[in-house]
Amino acid sequence: MTTNLELARSDDEAPQLVVSGEIDLSNIGAFRSALSEGGDSPLVVDLTGVTYLDSAGIAALFERARRSDLEVVLGPGSVLAPLIEITHLADVATVRTR
Template sequence: MLFEVQRTTVHGRPALRVRGELDIATAPQLAEAVTGVLEAGPASLVVDLTETTFLDSSGARQLVRTARAADRLGVALQVVCPTGNRPVRLVLDLLDLQQAVPIVEKAGFAGGGVGS
């Protein structure tokens, strides 16, 4: 399956929509996209895994790196992965990634703002 990281917005905030398999071959593409967004200095970032079909340990590691980078920069991060995305959610849950990565069912930030 084709892999793609699309820059978009969710509720007026920067977002990355990840489609396809997030694995050892594609995690660097996500890393590059995250770096590009974080360099712009946003207040928040959404990484949307709704259309991600597979996640391996390299992809999970990149999500942790993304969370750490966002935290260092004071960027509010949300990783969207609905429970209906069973293949990806299973890996997130087995690795207990919620301890390191803010995983949510759908994007939404408190505090209002543009597009809320």
């Protein structure tokens, strides 16, 4: 059973990637290609709907952050918060909690 992953783009101001569902090794590829679209322009990644993310997903975010400005949006009390904190993603990207 594959994980659900919804990628939505909106192009006003900064492109935005809205992700929901669970991201694990089974669908990490899709996540990564979604991140790589949009070239080197700044990107906002909305993870409020994500309920599972492992180190591979974090690695993909780090990679994207190297190419251009990255903003990561979390939901309040997101289970991903300790993950983001432990891996110091805030050092290379802007992390916002809605």
